[in-house]
Structure formats: C-alpha cells, structure tokens
Amino acid sequence: MAIRIGIIGYGNLARGVESEIRRCPDMELKGVFTRRDPSSVKIKTEGVPVFSVSDLKDKTADFDIMINCGGSATDLPVTTPEYAALYNVIDSFDTHAKIPEHFKAVDDASKSANKVSIISAGWDPGMFSLQRLYSNCILPEGNDYTFWGKGVSQGHSDAIRRIPGVKNGKQYTIPVPAALDAVRSGSNPELTTRQKHTRECFVVAEEGADKALIEKTIKEMPNYFADYDTTVHFISEEEFAANHSKLNHGGFVFRSGTTGLNGEHKHIIEYSLKLDSNPEFTASVILAYARAAFRLYEKGDYGCKTVFDIAPALLSPLSGDELRAKML
Amino acid sequence: MAIRIGIIGYGNLARGVESEIRRCPDMELKGVFTRRDPSSVKIKTEGVPVFSVSDLKDKTADFDIMINCGGSATDLPVTTPEYAALYNVIDSFDTHAKIPEHFKAVDDASKSANKVSIISAGWDPGMFSLQRLYSNCILPEGNDYTFWGKGVSQGHSDAIRRIPGVKNGKQYTIPVPAALDAVRSGSNPELTTRQKHTRECFVVAEEGADKALIEKTIKEMPNYFADYDTTVHFISEEEFAANHSKLNHGGFVFRSGTTGLNGEHKHIIEYSLKLDSNPEFTASVILAYARAAFRLYEKGDYGCKTVFDIAPALLSPLSGDELRAKML
Numbered sequence: 001m002a003i004r005i006g007i008i009g010y011g012n013l014a015r016g017v018e019s020e021i022r023r024c025p026d027m028e029l030k031g032v033f034t035r036r037d038p039s040s041v042k043i044k045t046e047g048v049p050v051f052s053v054s055d056l057k058d059k060t061a062d063f064d065i066m067i068n069c070g071g072s073a074t075d076l077p078v079t080t081p082e083y084a085a086l087y088n089v090i091d092s093f094d095t096h097a098k099i100p101e102h103f104k105a106v107d108d109a110s111k112s113a114n115k116v117s118i119i120s121a122g123w124d125p126g127m128f129s130l131q132r133l134y135s136n137c138i139l140p141e142g143n144d145y146t147f148w149g150k151g152v153s154q155g156h157s158d159a160i161r162r163i164p165g166v167k168n169g170k171q172y173t174i175p176v177p178a179a180l181d182a183v184r185s186g187s188n189p190e191l192t193t194r195q196k197h198t199r200e201c202f203v204v205a206e207e208g209a210d211k212a213l214i215e216k217t218i219k220e221m222p223n224y225f226a227d228y229d230t231t232v233h234f235i236s237e238e239e240f241a242a243n244h245s246k247l248n249h250g251g252f253v254f255r256s257g258t259t260g261l262n263g264e265h266k267h268i269i270e271y272s273l274k275l276d277s278n279p280e281f282t283a284s285v286i287l288a289y290a291r292a293a294f295r296l297y298e299k300g301d302y303g304c305k306t307v308f309d310i311a312p313a314l315l316s317p318l319s320g321d322e323l324r325a326k327m328l
Numbered sequence: 329m330a331i332r333i334g335i336i337g338y339g340n341l342a343r344g345v346e347s348e349i350r351r352c353p354d355m356e357l358k359g360v361f362t363r364r365d366p367s368s369v370k371i372k373t374e375g376v377p378v379f380s381v382s383d384l385k386d387k388t389a390d391f392d393i394m395i396n397c398g399g400s401a402t403d404l405p406v407t408t409p410e411y412a413a414l415y416n417v418i419d420s421f422d423t424h425a426k427i428p429e430h431f432k433a434v435d436d437a438s439k440s441a442n443k444v445s446i447i448s449a450g451w452d453p454g455m456f457s458l459q460r461l462y463s464n465c466i467l468p469e470g471n472d473y474t475f476w477g478k479g480v481s482q483g484h485s486d487a488i489r490r491i492p493g494v495k496n497g498k499q500y501t502i503p504v505p506a507a508l509d510a511v512r513s514g515s516n517p518e519l520t521t522r523q524k525h526t527r528e529c530f531v532v533a534e535e536g537a538d539k540a541l542i543e544k545t546i547k548e549m550p551n552y553f554a555d556y557d558t559t560v561h562f563i564s565e566e567e568f569a570a571n572h573s574k575l576n577h578g579g580f581v582f583r584s585g586t587t588g589l590n591g592e593h594k595h596i597i598e599y600s601l602k603l604d605s606n607p608e609f610t611a612s613v614i615l616a617y618a619r620a621a622f623r624l625y626e627k628g629d630y631g632c633k634t635v636f637d638i639a640p641a642l643l644s645p646l647s648g649d650e651l652r653a654k655m656l
Contacts, residue, residue: 019589023468044589100653120656127462127597129656130640134455136655137616137643138609140351186602259612261347261372265604274514276593281466284587288465308651312458313636315465321428323636327464328427328448328457 002028003294004062005287008053008083009069010034010041012247013092016283017067018045024287026317030063060086064297065290067091077102084109084117084304088297090286092122099125099306107304116297117304121289122282123273124148128253130307131271135255139267142257145183147175147196151249151278159224160201163217165209168237170244172200175252183254186266199230204240249278288315330356331622332390333615336381336411337397338362338369340575341420344611345395346373352615354645358391388414392625393618395419405430412437412445412632416625418614420450427453427634435632444625445632449617450610451601452476456581458635459599463583467595470585473511475503475524479577479606487552488529491545493537496565498572500528503580511582514594527558532568577606616643 005027007014014032021029031049034041038050051059056066066087070076072095083089084106093102102119110117120126124146132144153173160169179196182189201218205211215232218225235244255269275281289307292314296305313323333355335342342360349357359377362369366378379387384394394415398404404421411417412434421430427448438445448454452474460472481501488497507524510517529546533539543560546553563572583597603609617635620642624633641651 016587020587022589023587096656099656100649103652125656127466130462131599132655133640133644133651134458137619137640138455138612184602259344259348259351259605259608261350265608266602267604267609268600268602270598270600270602272596272598274512274594274596274598276595277587280587280593281595284466291465306652306656308641308648308656309639311637311639312461312465316461320636323461324431324634325428327460328424328453328634328636 002026003291004028004030004064005290006031006033006059006063006066006087007069008033008056008066008079010043010050011069012279013283014067014069015044016277016279016281017069017286018043020280020283020287023284024291024317026291027287031059033066056083056086063087064294065090067286067290077105080117080119081105081109084115085113086115088115088293089117090121090290090293091117091119092126092282092286093120094122094125096125103304103306111303114300114302116293116302118289118293118306118310119304120306121286123275123285124251126282126285126307127273128251128271131253131269132255133308135253135257135269139255139257139259139269141259141263142255142267143188145191145254145256146251147180147254148251149173149175149197149249151251151275152247153199156199156201156224159221160203160218163214165206165214166203167206168204168240170202170240172202174198174200180252183256184268184270186256186268188256193227194229197228199225199228201230201232202240202244203232203234204237205234246276247278248276250274291315291317330354331619332356332358332392333618334359334361334387334391334394334415335397336361336384336394336407338371338378339397340607341611342395342397343372344605344607344609345397345614346371348608348611348615351612352619352645354619355615359387361394384411384414391415392622393418395614395618405433408445408447409433409437412443413441414443416443416621417445418449418618418621419445419447420454420610420614421448422450422453424453431632431634439631442628442630444621444630446617446621446634446638447632448634449614451603451613452579454610454613454635455601456579456599459581459597460583461636463581463585463597467583467585467587467597469587469591470583470595471516473519473582473584474579475508475582476579477501477503477525477577479579479603480575481527484527484529484552487549488531488546491542493534493542494531495534496532496568498530498568500530502526502528508580511584512596512598514584514596516584521555522557525556527553527556529558529560530568530572531560531562532565533562574604575606576604578602619643619645 033053041050068091076093080091156171250273253271259265292310361381396419400423408419484499578601581599620638
C-alpha cells in the first residue's frame with residue numbers, strides 16, 4: 001500500500017510536491033486542499049481531487065500524511081498545530097528564531113492526537129541544519145560559516161516591489177568569492193555581513209518613476225539592504241520576463257575546525273547546494289521526511305520531530321540490508 | 329558522570345581517539361588495551377592505565393564504551409564480534425564489500441549480550457555514506473560521484489613498500505580537476521577509473537636498486553595502479569622524512585539530480601572534506617558515535633547500528649531544545 005499524501009495549498013512549494021511525488025514509487029497523491037473555490041484550481045495530476053480546506057476535518061481516514069505548504073510568516077504558525085490535531089503533518093517552517101515556539105505548539109497537538117509531525121523540513125532549515133549539527137559534533141573546536149546564493153531571495157524581492165514606482169523586482173543574494181576562499185583556506189576569518197554577501201537587484205520601474213530615488217530607497221533600506229553592497233539594475237519588462245523568472249537558489253555550509261594534542265591539524269567540511277528550483281528541491285526534502293513520518297507513526301513514536309530526530313535510514317525506500325550493502 | 333571510554337590498540341587511530349577525547353567534556357578516557365606488553369606502551373594521557381587485551385574480560389564494569397582501533401583486513405572481523413559480547417563497541421571497519429557479513433556477526437554478538445555496537449564509523453564509510461544516503465533520498469533521479477583525495481592511501485603505500493628494492497614509499501590519490509568540474513557542471517558525465525583519479529608515488533629506493541624496474545612494477549600493478557595514470561618520483565630518505573610524513577586526506581561526494589515534471593531542473597549537492605589528519609578526523613567521528621551508542625544503550629536499544637540508524641541529535645552533547653534553538 002502506497003503512502004497516501006495530501007497537499008495543503010497550491011503555490012510554488014505545493015506544485016513542487018506534486019511534481020516530485022512522481023519520483024517516489026511508494027507514495028500516492030490523494031488530494032489537494034485549497035482555501036480558494038476548489039473548482040477554480042486546476043492541478044497537473046489527472047484523477048486527483050481538489051478539496052476545500054474546510055473538508056480537512058472529514059477526510060482523516062483517507063490520508064496518511066498531510067504536507068502543509070503555507071507560508072512561514074502568518075500561515076504555518078496557526079495551521080500546522082491545527083492540522084496536527086487531525087493528521088500526521090509536515091511543514092517547511094523557516095523562521096529560524098520562532099522554531100522553538102512553533103515546535104512546542106505542534107508537539108502538543110501531535111501528542112494529544114497520537115500523530116507524528118515534522119517541522120522545518122527543507123534545506124535551510126533542513127539539510128543545512130543537519131550539516132551544521134553533524135560537523136559541530138565531529139569538530140567541537142571550530143567555526144561555522146553559512147553562505148546563501150547565488151539565488152533569489154523572495155523576501156528581498158517583495159521588499160523591492162513595495163517601493164513606490166516599482167512595477168516588478170527581483171533580488172539575488174550572492175556570496176562573496178573572496179570570503180568563500182578565505183573560509184576554504186582554513187584561516188578562520190571573522191567576516192562582517194558586508195564581507196559575506198552582495199545583493200543584486202533587477203527592477204522594472206513604472207513609466208516616469210524617479211529611478212535615482214528608487215535606487216537610493218533600496219540601497220538604504222534597513223535590515224534588507226543597508227548593511228550590504230547592493231547593485232541596482234533597471235531593466236525592461238521584456239528582459240525581466242525573459243531572464244528573471246527562475247527560482248534558483250543554493251548556498252554553502254562550512255565547518256572549519258582543529259584537532260590534535262595542540263590543535264595543530266586543520267579540517268574543512270564543506271557542503272554546498274546548487275539548485276535550479278528552490279521549491280522543487282524543498283519539496284523533495286519534504287517527501288523524504290514524509291516517508292520517515294509515516295514509519296514513525298506506524299511505530300507509535302508520536303509527537304513533533306525535526307531533521308535532527310530522524311535516523312537517516314528512515315528516509316529511504318530501501319531496507320537496512322540494502323542500504324548497508326549499497327551505500328555504506 | 330562522564331562516559332567511560334576504553335581504547336583497544338595504540339596505533340594512529342587510537343592516538344587520534346586519545347587526543348580528540350579531550351574535546352568531549354562528557355567523556356573520560358579510562359584505559360588503553362594493547363596486545364603488546366603493557367609496560368612497553370607509553371601513552372600521552374597522564375594517569376590513564378594501559379592494560380593487556382587479555383584483561384578485557386575482567387574489566388566490563390569499568391567501561392561504558394570500547395573503541396576498537398584494529399585494522400579492517402584481519403583484525404576487526406574477528407575482534408569486534410568478540411568484544412561486542414562483553415562491551416558496547418565502536419569500530420571503523422572500512423572494507424565496504426564485507427560490511428554486511430561484519431554487521432551480522434557484530435549484531436548477533438551485541439544482541440546476545442544486550443549491548444550496543446556501531447560499526448564503520450569514520451568518513452568513508454561514515455560521513456560520505458551519510459551524504460550518499462541523504463542525497464539519494466532527496467534526489468531519487470540522479471547520479472552519485474565519489475572522489476578521494478588529495479590524500480595518502482595507506483593500502484597503496486603498503487603495496488609500493490612490498491616491491492623489492494623499495495625502502496620507503498608513499499602514494500597520494502588525487503582527483504582529476506577536469507572530472508570534478510564536469511560533475512559540478514551538472515552534465516552527469518560517465519567517468520572511467522582513469523578519468524577520475526591520478527596516483528602520485530614518492531619512493532625511496534635501496535642503494536643500487538633498479539629504479540626503472542620499480543617504476544614499471546608500480547605502474548603495471550593490477551587493481552592498485554594499472555587502471556590509473558600514475559607518476560613515480562624517486563626521492564632521498566631525507567626528503568621523504570621532511571615532506572611525506574603527514575596523514576592528510578579528504579574527498580568529495582556529489583549527487584547530481586533532476587526534478588520537475590519533465591526533469592527540467594538540475595540540482596547539485598556537493599560535500600567535501602579537507603583533512604590534515606585522517607586518523608584524528610576519523611577518531612572525532614567515532615567519539616560522536618560513542619556518545620550515541622551510550623544513549624542507545626541507556627534506552628535499551630541493543631544490537632549493531634551504523635551511521636544510517638542513528639538520529640543526528642544523539643551525536644550532540646546539547647539537548648533537543650538547545651539544538652532546535654541554535655542549529656536548526
């Protein structure tokens with residue numbers, strides 16, 4: 001019997017789950033739940049029904065795992081605990097500072113309902129967190145470095161689009177090559193915000209807008225841009241559509257540590273991702289953890305988990321014997 | 329109470345465990361066991377006794393975890409199952425093809441004794457295996473690439489030293505930069521053995537030895553060198569001592585995969601290690617897994633495990649709350 005998967009939402013991440021579930025022969029997409037009128041949502045998988053989120057309370061017998069594809073800012077903190085009282089739920093909650101309170105709310109709901117939930121599955125938090133944890137455990141003496149990009153930052157692109165006179169905008173976060181090289185050298189540099197990343201913005205201005213003012217507004221925006229070397233390019237709508245519609249991203253996690261009786265030996269652990277599609281990769285991570293959640297549920301190991309709590313073998317469709325023979 | 333650690337053997341790996349345990353405040357080295365006369369073995373930690381391996385059967389109350397630092401070829405297959413009947417044991421068994429049978433023997437011994445064992449902890453097998461597993465679960469459609477080096481291959485260095493006329497020898501395995509670049513490009517190249525690695529040998533010849541014959545013997549040696557582009561340098565004993573006494577190593581694990589409804593998006597996951605000291609890094613991995621083994625033992629989760637079976641949080645001295653707040 002395939003693991004019966006439901007998707008809540010139908011944005012970029014949900015569409016990623018829809019495409020990547022086709023690469024998981026042990027899973028089956030059984031339905032998509034939307035806040036809109038279900039008849040207005042056309043999905044890409046034939047024969048799979050679209051329901052209203054108001055139907056969620058009546059479908060608990062039909063799904064093994066629900067994947068909550070809402071946004072982290074306002075949606076997931078409310079809906080994941082709510083759905084966790086009904087289903088085994090996975091989300092990709094990515095507001096790092098609020099993970100402890102989100103965990104608590106979801107854990108309480110899952111434990112009361114004898115269900116399993118996994119929060120913050122994706123690549124950061126997610127795969128990057130795992131690399132930080134493993135490498136900190138292996139090299140207790142050392143420094144961590146995380147770089148993001150080159151890739152599209154949704155939050156920074158939104159901030160640009162809110163500026164008066166801006167018709168469209170996209171922001172790329174770019175790690176500074178010299179900073180990457182310094183970390184790779186093992187010199188354990190102390191790097192300021194400005195030394196680690198640059199920001200590059202592509203902006204379509206409204207007809208007659210004051211471009212100099214838009215550029216100044218972007219570059220001086222606190223938190224988002226003021227601490228970075230930022231470049232602003234004004235381009236046409238056509239160029240924007242042709243060259244800036246992708247959702248690529250990626251980044252680097254380093255641990256630079258020392259061993260030896262006198263700390264005389266250096267070690268560099270480097271992990272990097274180059275992703276053509278941020279939402280499809282995130283969806284792929286979520287599906288691997290959906291498999292683990294289903295197994296934990298079958299074992300009766302209820303409550304909220306994160307990537308830190310899941311033994312890697314639980315992510316694989318292969319048996320322990322197969323994994324040891326093929327991948328160890 | 330600190331976790332009481334014992335070391336079996338006193339070669340490079342054991343000395344690495346001895347130095348790295350100082351970075352684990354929750355552990356204490358309680359003894360070293362040797363096959364030699366214990367009075368002939370001087371260790372670097374004051375106040376820690378050296379015992380004979382024949383004392384192992386009488387010391388079971390004094391140690392929580394034994395780290396078996398024997399060699400994979402002939403020692404570990406015999407001794408890890410033997411010690412697993414007495415102690416919670418960790419080893420770094422690295423003969424990939426024989427892992428299934430080693431696992432079975434150690435698992436049987438550990439389960440009969442209600443103990444926990446972890447085999448093949450290190451970086452390959454170990455951290456590299458974990459990267460292969462995680463990235464295969466996330467990107468089911470794709471190719472794996474593992475490269476080793478630049479680093480010292482003990483097995484190949486030994487093979488050189490067995491050639492008549494060779495006084496000393498060291499072999500470096502070196503990944504081919506063009507092959508790394510091809511993999512990073514996402515082109516999913518098919519690479520032959522020769523295209524992936526080169527081998528560089530530094531040889532001290534006996535006085536009057538036939539260097540041309542030594543070089544030919546190395547380059548034509550089946551399995552070890554014949555399938556590779558191999559370079560042989562003859563050097564003096566002084567140069568050998570000055571420049572080739574290190575035990576550095578490292579390597580790269582890649583997963584190059586695709587997502588999307590038509591496989592239109594490429595993703596590259598790259599993990600790499602640059603290690604000044606192969607044995608100290610391996611020891612560091614082993615110690616993190618010793619912590620996990622102790623916790624599993626306390627929970628009564630007996631039997632043999634590998635890195636695939638261990639939830640990452642078990643490796644850390646931090647609590648779940650701390651990990652979620654600081655590293656997720």
